[in-house]
Amino acid sequence: MGNWLILALLVAHPAAALTVVIDPGHGGSNCGAVGPGPQKPIEKRVTLAVAQALRRELERRGAHVVMTRERDAYLTLGERVRRANGARADLFLSIHANASLDHSRRGVETFVASRELVDVRAATTARGAHDPAYAMALRAQVRFIAGESARLARAVQTRLAATRPGDRGVRQAPYDVLDGVQVPAVLVEVGFVDHASEGLELARREVQRAIARALADGVVDFSGEPAATVARR
Numbered sequence: 001m002g003n004w005l006i007l008a009l010l011v012a013h014p015a016a017a018l019t020v021v022i023d024p025g026h027g028g029s030n031c032g033a034v035g036p037g038p039q040k041p042i043e044k045r046v047t048l049a050v051a052q053a054l055r056r057e058l059e060r061r062g063a064h065v066v067m068t069r070e071r072d073a074y075l076t077l078g079e080r081v082r083r084a085n086g087a088r089a090d091l092f093l094s095i096h097a098n099a100s101l102d103h104s105r106r107g108v109e110t111f112v113a114s115r116e117l118v119d120v121r122a123a124t125t126a127r128g129a130h131d132p133a134y135a136m137a138l139r140a141q142v143r144f145i146a147g148e149s150a151r152l153a154r155a156v157q158t159r160l161a162a163t164r165p166g167d168r169g170v171r172q173a174p175y176d177v178l179d180g181v182q183v184p185a186v187l188v189e190v191g192f193v194d195h196a197s198e199g200l201e202l203a204r205r206e207v208q209r210a211i212a213r214a215l216a217d218g219v220v221d222f223s224g225e226p227a228a229t230v231a232r233r
């Protein structure tokens, strides 16, 4: 009977028992990208609004959510990473909005830590281990998390690209905020705030909610798939 109850709860709440850290990019004096025109969509506001909508979507699906910031406040990268690692989370989503030099680009993309960053992290993590077998296990753990980050990125990007125009794909970047987090971590660029029409769309509640629903669906897809059993090199 008890097992059936747990099963029923899991079916009703596909993200049940997941702890997700949401990191709304920028904040306070760090505005991020700023769009043109009188409305001037500002990245820090878009990221917080999408993050708050995502929190509601994930909680509705049964997940436990921790935010690195809940208001317009400045946070260092180190503080974001500390809050993420302190939450004993299952995964980490950093929310950002883009800008391009000629203001012509639009679309969505999801970043994971670059291979170089993962290599350095694997080496430094294993450095303190005196036992070679333990060092190997530590390196394998770092690579496993990198593989899971890539799987999370694909799940999120697939849902996002089905919701918003312009699939810019999954990419690698040496972002510090992705480096220090010890769980599967991605950075999502939900659109370009400086694009004449996309910037205005990103400031709209219903667009922010649609993006949040897509991200939450991606998290559910990720958590429902079997984890990669072999660390990829």
Ligand SMILES: [Zn+2]
Pocket: 025, 026, 032, 033, 043, 096, 097
């Ligand atoms: Zn940003």
